[in-house]
Amino acid sequence: MISDEELNRYRLDGTRIRVVRDADPANDVRGFVMAWDEETVLIRKMNRKVIKLDRNYLYQPFSEERKVPE
Template structure:
């Protein structure tokens, strides 16, 4: 699970993050961290829609090469 410190750093930098949900790259969510609570993270995608995702997923910078956490 991603820490509050990492999420806050992503939010303050306004960095695009990639959320790796499974092994398929097309299922990744790319956007900006907007808010979070104990269980979920809200990501604003490029089309301005908000997506709520579990904190258990793997979060990384979108500018870096995709890693496979599985």
């Protein structure tokens, strides 16, 4: 699970992130961290729509090479 500190750093820096949900890259969510609680993260996608995702997914900066979840 991603830490509050890491989410806060992504939000404050305005880092574009990738949320890897499974092995298929087409299912990744790309956007910016808006808010979070104990179980979910609110992501603003590039088309300005907002999506709520589980904190157990893999969150990484979009500029890094994609890692496959375990």
